[in-house]
Structure formats: structure tokens, C-alpha cells
Amino acid sequence: MRRDVRRRLEQYASNPRCEANVISAVHDVPMEAVARSLGFEVAVGQSPFALLRGQQFERSIFRDDAVRLRRALITQKVLPANAAGFVDFRMARNDGPYPNLDASRAAFLQRLGAFAKTVGEARLQLPTILAGPTLMVPGKAILPDGLFAIDVLTVHPQPRPAPIVLRVGEVKVYPDRGGFTDAAELSSTRAQAGLYVHALRVELQQSKLAQHFAVADDGFLVLTRPSFNLPSVRGAEDLQHQAERAAVMFDRVLRIAERTLPADSATDDVPTTRRQAVVDAPKQYADGCLAFCELAAHCQQEALARGLPAALGDDLGRFLGPITLHRALELLHGAAPQHDVERDLVARIS
Amino acid sequence: MSRHDVFERLRAWDEGGAIPNGHTLPWLRATAADRLVLAFVRMGGESSPWGIAIGRPDAPPEFFTCAEPRNADLHAAFVLAAADALLRHVEHPSLLPDDERLMLLAMEAPLRARVRLRQLWVPGPSHLDMLHFLDFRYTHANTGEPKVVRRLQAFGRACGWLFRESTRPGQVRVFDATARLRRAYTFPAEPARQSHLGYLLAWLVPGRTRDERLADAREREGLPVSVTMSPAYERAVLEPLVTRYNAARDDAPAQAAVAREIHDALVPELRRRWELTAQAMSILDADTRESNPHLDAVIDLGSAECFHEYWKNEAKGLDPSLSDEQRRYLVHDPETDYAPARAARRYFAHLHAAELAAGELVHGDATLAEQSLDAGNGFRGTIRAVEREAIAGKKSGPILWTIECSADDSLRLREETSVCLVGARKRIGRIRSLVTVGAVRTVVLQMTDGLTRRALPDVPEAADVAAHVGTTVTFLEQAAAGFTQMKIFRVGHTDGPGAWLTHAAPLPEPSPPVRIQANLLELVKSLQ
Structure with missing residues (x-):
């Protein structure tokens, strides 16, 4: 199983109404393997150039005690002008000091414990940027014990007895073009940051540190300046509702995770029995599936064959309700409606 | 959608x-x-x-x-x-x-x-x-x-x-x-x-x-x-x-x-x-x-x-x-308009462009007219009466058209809205009253422009009772593109509302500092 569950959570959030997708995400049965097992051609992977650029960008903002990032955060008033201090919790493969997520999490919690004990001037001089701290997924919702690293946290100490405020930041490599920035990208980035806000609150609760810290309802996004390798920070992003949505999502994931699936494999191969569980699960095709699921084309074909109106768009699905495409066409050609729902549709299309 | x-x-x-x-x-x-x-x-x-x-x-x-x-x-x-x-x-x-x-x-x-x-x-x-x-x-x-x-x-x-x-x-x-x-x-x-x-x-x-x-x-x-x-x-x-x-x-x-x-x-x-x-x-x-x-x-x-x-x-x-x-x-800087007034000008320019395109093209495409009607931006009905309003002391009052439409059709227009006739867009009327009784909505229009043959040579005069009564007409909200265009220029004026905050030069003098008074009653008295 992949213990870094960030991608799986994103997959889950992309279509939580589709049971096959939920099982795939929660029980870590990659859709790619399912699609291949069904004989579909799967085009996977990211652009090697884009991956490299992402890594370079992240390294560049955290280099030299995160000087570039700090400057941008101060300019956007996320941090005060005198902010200083940087602690790196990233893994070695991302230029950090820790060999794995467990070590990163242990160090993060230890550091938070130390922060909580500080008083006086020392408390006001805590390091203000934390890179890549790792959290455990609340309630072990993602089996067996999901871990993921958030991109960046800022620390805003206040004199006792006020709690130390932690603010979540999400780093993305897409360009910030002001009002022209891709709205879908922004929305998904905010959703991801909201998820981290919720997870961090639960982690603090579980670690009995909640009384010393407050996680801010707002966060910040770190994007790139178009055509330059410099950060562009969007501060004061309200994440309150995204965090609430994440809480609901986790609750649902927890319930789904309680269902057992056939045993894991010791190797990277996904056992047939686990793949079959996804194949057999009910699927709910939606417009958004195209963007993330390797089974999308297959599901759309199935939905069309069954006459499910959502195969031609979520809005058509809402327009026709329980009436199939085949029946809708019959009604369009003058067939007599059989019940109230059909009569209503005929009234709307005539 | x-x-x-x-x-x-x-x-x-x-x-x-x-x-x-x-x-x-x-x-x-x-x-x-x-x-x-x-x-x-x-x-x-x-x-x-x-x-x-x-x-x-x-x-x-x-x-x-x-x-x-x-x-x-x-x-x-x-x-x-x-x-x-x-x-x-x-x-x-x-x-x-x-x-x-x-x-x-x-x-x-x-x-x-x-x-x-x-x-x-x-x-x-x-x-x-x-x-x-x-x-x-x-x-x-x-x-x-x-x-x-x-x-x-x-x-x-x-x-x-x-x-x-x-x-x-x-x-x-x-x-x-x-x-x-x-x-x-x-x-x-x-x-x-x-x-x-x-x-x-x-x-x-x-x-x-x-x-x-x-x-x-x-x-x-x-x-x-x-x-x-x-x-x-x-x-x-x-x-x-x-x-x-x-x-x-x-x-x-x-x-x-x-x-x-x-x-x-x-x-x-x-x-x-x-x-x-x-x-x-x-x-x-x-x-x-x-x-x-x-x-x-x-x-x-x-x-x-x-x-x-x-x-x-x-x-x-x-x-x-x-x-x-x-x-x-x-x-033009790719990242900023620099001046708020410049940003506002572009906003009004876009609004004007949208209103102009919508207002013009709807008269050249029956489908657009239907979509506009569906959206409640107009009405279609039968003319039931064409008359001149009698006004004491005046030789002739304004021409009124009484139009009956279906009350089931959506309509977002209100009284005083100006509407124009589809097919003869220079003929403009202002909604005097909107009354719905049962399944019938009655609209009374006061015709304001394009009333004569001189204005619209191919259309009977607005006061021609015989030519109009009983015919079906479609009216759509008159595009107010010119009004927005005016704002494009006015928003840059240095004496307009809010200009002191954005672009008036020189900025107005700040108010003189007021001495802080702990006693609120004294403060109120001093202001009187």
C-alpha cells in the first residue's frame, strides 16, 4: 500500500459518489491497474519536464532558509516584517533531512511539543516557516495508517496564554495570473488546503497539543509568477468551508474503510481479488471523471449503453432525472408519458 | 447552462x-x-x-x-x-x-x-x-x-x-x-x-x-x-x-x-x-x-x-x-491597471460591449430572441387595444397599447422598463402597468419612440388601430448600452463620487486632528 495518501485523498474527493472510485482510493487499488486488467490502454504519468519544474520550484523557495518564500510571505502580509526561522521536515528525496514520513512526523510532533513549552521572548522568536510537516490521517481512515506531508506551515506565536497560531500553505507550480488564474485549479488547491487544515486540527487533538495551538481558518497559496521561477503568494484564503467539507469527507471515508477487502499483496502487484472488488462496485459517471479516472471512457460507454443521461453531462442528468436517454427520445418523438415524472418532462420539453 | x-x-x-x-x-x-x-x-x-x-x-x-x-x-x-x-x-x-x-x-x-x-x-x-x-x-x-x-x-x-x-x-x-x-x-x-x-x-x-x-x-x-x-x-x-x-x-x-x-x-x-x-x-x-x-x-x-x-x-x-x-x-501592464479608475473604465467598457452585442444581435436572430424571451427579458402577446390617453387640457395624449400575454411565461421586467418591438426595434414603449388575472397577463405600454411612418417607413403607425389590434407582437427589453458607455468616460472625472479616494489629484486635505475627549457628553456638545 502507498502510505503517502495525498493522491488517494485527491482521487476520493474527485468523485465521492462513485463507489468504485471510493473503494479504489480508500483501499488503495489503483484505477490504472483496474483499467489495464480490463484491457484498456492507459496513458499515465506526468510530463517529465513538468515534474522537474515542480521539484525545482519547491527547492528554490525553501533554499537558504526559505528566503524567497519568506520575502513573498512578508510582502503579502502573511508573516510580519521581522519574521525569521525555518525548520525543514521534508524527506530526503525532496532535499529534506528525513528518511521517511514516520521520521518526519515524529520530528514535527516533537518540535510542536517544544514550541508549546516556550515562554516569554523565546516564544515570540519561534521559527516562522515549517516545510513539509507530516500528519497522520485522522482516525486511520485510510488503511492502515495514512500519512501525508503538507507543503508549508507558518507559525504565528503570541504571548501566553494565547495559543500559537498555525497557518496552512499549499504550494503549486501553476502560474498566478491574478483574475485570470485557472479557477478550477484554484478551487482544487483550496480544497486540498482545507483538507490539511482539518487534518492538522485532528492531529493536534490526538497528540494532546490542541490547547497550545490554533489552526487558522485562513491559509495561503504559493503559486509561480508567470514565466519566472519566483513565488507569488495569495494570502488570506478563507479555508473554513473547505475544512468543514473535509471533515464530512473523512467521516465518510472512515465508514467505508471499515469494509474489509481481500488481503494485501506483499509485492507491488495488485491481487486480482482486490481489483475485482473495484470492477464489481457500482460506478457513477460524472463530468469530472474525465480529469482523473482511467476508467472514465469505459464508464461513459457503459452509461450510454444503459441510457443514463449523465453520460451526456451532469446537467442533462439533472434535467432528465430518473428517465433514461432512450425513453427521453421516445417522449421527444411523441410517445405518451406513463407517469408524473414523464408528464413533467414532456411539459418541460414541449 | x-x-x-x-x-x-x-x-x-x-x-x-x-x-x-x-x-x-x-x-x-x-x-x-x-x-x-x-x-x-x-x-x-x-x-x-x-x-x-x-x-x-x-x-x-x-x-x-x-x-x-x-x-x-x-x-x-x-x-x-x-x-x-x-x-x-x-x-x-x-x-x-x-x-x-x-x-x-x-x-x-x-x-x-x-x-x-x-x-x-x-x-x-x-x-x-x-x-x-x-x-x-x-x-x-x-x-x-x-x-x-x-x-x-x-x-x-x-x-x-x-x-x-x-x-x-x-x-x-x-x-x-x-x-x-x-x-x-x-x-x-x-x-x-x-x-x-x-x-x-x-x-x-x-x-x-x-x-x-x-x-x-x-x-x-x-x-x-x-x-x-x-x-x-x-x-x-x-x-x-x-x-x-x-x-x-x-x-x-x-x-x-x-x-x-x-x-x-x-x-x-x-x-x-x-x-x-x-x-x-x-x-x-x-x-x-x-x-x-x-x-x-x-x-x-x-x-x-x-x-x-x-x-x-x-x-x-x-x-x-x-x-x-x-x-x-x-x-498596459500585464499585472495591474495601476489606477482604480482605469480598471473601472475597462469594467464599464466590457459591460457596454456585452450590452451592445446582446442588444443588437438579438434583433438579427430569431433563436436569440426566443432565448431572451425564455429568460424573461421580454414578452409576446396579442394587441387588444390601441388608444390615445385622454389628458385634460391637451389635444392628444400618449399612445397606449394593451397587450395580453400568457401568465405562465417568465417575465423579469417591471413597470417603467423600456422595451422595443422585435422586427422594428426603433419602436419603443415603456411599461405602464402589468396586471395578471388568472392565466392572462395584461401589459399596458406607453409608446415613446418610432411612432410614425417617418421613423419606421415599413411599419404602420403606432396609432393605427386597425393595423395593430389582433396582431401578435414580441417586445424585448431595450438595451441600455449608451448609458454604460457614458459611465466609461465619467468614471475618470476627478470630481465624481469616490474620485477623492481613487484618482483625484491633488488629494483633498485631511481633516484636522480632533482632540481626544474622555467625556462623551462633552464631545457631543463640542460638535454641536
Whole structure:
């Protein structure tokens, strides 16, 4: 199983109404393997150039005690002008000091414990940027014990007895073009940051540190300046509702995770029995599936064959309700409606 | 997405292919000389082009590529090579002789006539975004030989203006081929899939069944048309080439050979995007529907925008007596409007453009009129009475039309709203009263304009009872485009409301400091 569950959570959030997708995400049965097992051609992977650029960008903002990032955060008033201090919790493969997520999490919690004990001037001089701290997924919702690293946290100490405020930041490599920035990208980035806000609150609760810290309802996004390798920070992003949505999502994931699936494999191969569980699960095709699921084309074909109106768009699905495409066409050609729902549709299309 | 769109998609599925949307097309067909087709590809993760295909639709395109787009100097050289075609298309003043430029600057009309029908076609929205990225990258270019820097800056500004123009409602200068196809036809596919140009074109192939078109569309969907290439292609073909190119940095001939290989690998990707765009354009040109007959005002507004928002400043900027600082104020910054009043002006300019396009085109297309009625922006009914209101002491009062409509139709208009008659738009009335009894809504209109044969020679006079009573008429809300246009100019006045906060100069004197008083009662007394 992949213990870094960030991608799986994103997959889950992309279509939580589709049971096959939920099982795939929660029980870590990659859709790619399912699609291949069904004989579909799967085009996977990211652009090697884009991956490299992402890594370079992240390294560049955290280099030299995160000087570039700090400057941008101060300019956007996320941090005060005198902010200083940087602690790196990233893994070695991302230029950090820790060999794995467990070590990163242990160090993060230890550091938070130390922060909580500080008083006086020392408390006001805590390091203000934390890179890549790792959290455990609340309630072990993602089996067996999901871990993921958030991109960046800022620390805003206040004199006792006020709690130390932690603010979540999400780093993305897409360009910030002001009002022209891709709205879908922004929305998904905010959703991801909201998820981290919720997870961090639960982690603090579980670690009995909640009384010393407050996680801010707002966060910040770190994007790139178009055509330059410099950060562009969007501060004061309200994440309150995204965090609430994440809480609901986790609750649902927890319930789904309680269902057992056939045993894991010791190797990277996904056992047939686990793949079959996804194949057999009910699927709910939606417009958004195209963007993330390797089974999308297959599901759309199935939905069309069954006459499910959502195969031609979520809005058509809402327009026709329980009436199939085949029946809708019959009604369009003058067939007599059989019940109230059909009569209503005929009234709307005539 | 309106109910109408959803229903039309169901009809398209029934027909097994794309079906026409509307009775007319909201743009003019231009000649090949007035058109330029442009397509980009980019390196994954980068926000600047890796290759550009550019050319008139009646000739093969030119292909420009850059072996290593992350190298700023190489990228600038590649962009410079491609810049001329675009600058020629926008009639950049630096390409004109001095006397001609000065004449065009002094007399607005000839330049506006020259660019009136110029059209830039790109495959889809990501290609438009690339224009914006080029604006970001080159408008403020500042290193290199001055002549080269000036040309790069001009290219950046041209891209920036074209990008901004593409966002102006109703504009007919920058054409996103995918969006135009979706505007012209309804496709039997979910909206998310309709962002692929190849996918849409497959639904337009004549003489096929639905299943054949669907299979073709799915196959075409596998080939990317946005600026991003397939990761598999990048991994298998381009990444090894770029690695070899960078490894050969000390061996110029070897590096040039690899650069040619990179060029050869990018050309098919560019060619496909360019040809799909040209194909979409041809299909739209061959459509049997006419262009909307009320496009003149929309096109005139476009040529005025071109002159005032782009060309005039470009021409002024070439004046050698200007300092760099003075020139700076002629340039639109890709990141900011600087002054709030300038941002407000553009907001009202866009609002005006939207109102003008909606108000004009609705009279040239029955489908648009129906959609407007569906949205509650007007009413259709039968004229039951035509009379003159009796006003004491006056020889003749205003003409009143009493119209009965169905109360089931949606209507968002209220009393005092001005409406115009579809088919005779100069005939304008103001809603006096709206009364609904049972299934009938009665509208009383006070007719205000276009009452006589002099105003509308082909229509009976407004007071002609016999000609009107019993006929069915459609009225739509009168577009108030002129009102918004007035705001475009007024928002810049330094004595208008709020100007003290944004752009009035000098700023007003601050209020004198008030002594702090602990006693509130004393404070109130001192204010009296």
C-alpha cells in the first residue's frame, strides 16, 4: 500500500459518489491497474519536464532558509516584517533531512511539543516557516495508517496564554495570473488546503497539543509568477468551508474503510481479488471523471449503453432525472408519458 | 447552462451529430488576407511556448521552435523570429512608414477601416492563455540590444492586447475555434468533453451515423490539441532530445543537429493544432447560415477598441521625443491597471460591449430572441387595444397599447422598463402597468419612440388601430448600452463620487486632528 495518501485523498474527493472510485482510493487499488486488467490502454504519468519544474520550484523557495518564500510571505502580509526561522521536515528525496514520513512526523510532533513549552521572548522568536510537516490521517481512515506531508506551515506565536497560531500553505507550480488564474485549479488547491487544515486540527487533538495551538481558518497559496521561477503568494484564503467539507469527507471515508477487502499483496502487484472488488462496485459517471479516472471512457460507454443521461453531462442528468436517454427520445418523438415524472418532462420539453 | 442548451443537447443526440445553434452566426466571414491562424505548444510545466505555428489560412503555416525554451536568450530569439507575422496582422505602427503612421494617428478612420475585419484564430483557450504568458514575459523585457528589446516588447504588448480583447464580450477579432464551434452548434456530448477541438470536428463530419461519429470523436480525443503535449510523447521523444541538446553545449554543430531534430519532433504537433483550427474555420465559413445582419455596431466597437486601446498608444510610443518614463504610461501592464479608475473604465467598457452585442444581435436572430424571451427579458402577446390617453387640457395624449400575454411565461421586467418591438426595434414603449388575472397577463405600454411612418417607413403607425389590434407582437427589453458607455468616460472625472479616494489629484486635505475627549457628553456638545 502507498502510505503517502495525498493522491488517494485527491482521487476520493474527485468523485465521492462513485463507489468504485471510493473503494479504489480508500483501499488503495489503483484505477490504472483496474483499467489495464480490463484491457484498456492507459496513458499515465506526468510530463517529465513538468515534474522537474515542480521539484525545482519547491527547492528554490525553501533554499537558504526559505528566503524567497519568506520575502513573498512578508510582502503579502502573511508573516510580519521581522519574521525569521525555518525548520525543514521534508524527506530526503525532496532535499529534506528525513528518511521517511514516520521520521518526519515524529520530528514535527516533537518540535510542536517544544514550541508549546516556550515562554516569554523565546516564544515570540519561534521559527516562522515549517516545510513539509507530516500528519497522520485522522482516525486511520485510510488503511492502515495514512500519512501525508503538507507543503508549508507558518507559525504565528503570541504571548501566553494565547495559543500559537498555525497557518496552512499549499504550494503549486501553476502560474498566478491574478483574475485570470485557472479557477478550477484554484478551487482544487483550496480544497486540498482545507483538507490539511482539518487534518492538522485532528492531529493536534490526538497528540494532546490542541490547547497550545490554533489552526487558522485562513491559509495561503504559493503559486509561480508567470514565466519566472519566483513565488507569488495569495494570502488570506478563507479555508473554513473547505475544512468543514473535509471533515464530512473523512467521516465518510472512515465508514467505508471499515469494509474489509481481500488481503494485501506483499509485492507491488495488485491481487486480482482486490481489483475485482473495484470492477464489481457500482460506478457513477460524472463530468469530472474525465480529469482523473482511467476508467472514465469505459464508464461513459457503459452509461450510454444503459441510457443514463449523465453520460451526456451532469446537467442533462439533472434535467432528465430518473428517465433514461432512450425513453427521453421516445417522449421527444411523441410517445405518451406513463407517469408524473414523464408528464413533467414532456411539459418541460414541449 | 440554460434549459435550452440541455434540451438542444438531447436533440443533438437524437440527430446523431452536431445541430445548428441559432439562425445566424454572430461574426462575419473575412477574407484569408484578414485572417491569421496561430497555434502553440509548450514544454510541460513551462508557461511560455516551445513552438509556434503561424500563417494565413490560404497558405502553409510557418513553424518556429526553440530547442531549449528554458534558456531565456534562445527563447527570445525564437519569439523574435515569429513576431513579425503577428505584428503585421495587428498593423503595428513600427512596420509603417513615418508619414503613413502619422496620418493614421491623426485620422482614426483609415486605420479602423484597415483592421475592421482582422481575425486571429487559435485552437482553444489554452492558446489564448499563451498570449497572456507572452505578455507577461516580453512586455517588460529589458536585457539585450535596444532594437531587439523594443521588438520583443512590441510583440509582448500585441499578445497582451489580443488576449485582453479575447475577453471582451461579443468581440469578433480573436477567435477561439473550439468556443466558436460550440457557439455555432450544439454537440451531443457532455460539456467537459467539448473542450477538445478534434472531438468537436468529428461530430461535424457529414454522412455518418451517430455511432461512427462517436467512435471517431473518441479516437481524435486521444490526440492533444491544447498547448500541452502528451506526457508519453514528451517522455519518449522530446526528453531524450533535450537531454542530448544540453549535453552537447560545447559542440555547436552537434547541438545544431539536435536542435533540428527537436524542431522536426515539434512540427507535427504544431501542424495538427494549426490544421484543426483552419479546418474549424472552413466548416464555419461553409455553414449555410448568414452572419447576423446587426453586426455592424459590434464590429465598429471592435475597430474603435483596436485604435484606442492598442494602436494609438503604440504609435504614440514611437515618438522619439518621448522619454522612457513617458512611454511607460502608454503601456498596459500585464499585472495591474495601476489606477482604480482605469480598471473601472475597462469594467464599464466590457459591460457596454456585452450590452451592445446582446442588444443588437438579438434583433438579427430569431433563436436569440426566443432565448431572451425564455429568460424573461421580454414578452409576446396579442394587441387588444390601441388608444390615445385622454389628458385634460391637451389635444392628444400618449399612445397606449394593451397587450395580453400568457401568465405562465417568465417575465423579469417591471413597470417603467423600456422595451422595443422585435422586427422594428426603433419602436419603443415603456411599461405602464402589468396586471395578471388568472392565466392572462395584461401589459399596458406607453409608446415613446418610432411612432410614425417617418421613423419606421415599413411599419404602420403606432396609432393605427386597425393595423395593430389582433396582431401578435414580441417586445424585448431595450438595451441600455449608451448609458454604460457614458459611465466609461465619467468614471475618470476627478470630481465624481469616490474620485477623492481613487484618482483625484491633488488629494483633498485631511481633516484636522480632533482632540481626544474622555467625556462623551462633552464631545457631543463640542460638535454641536
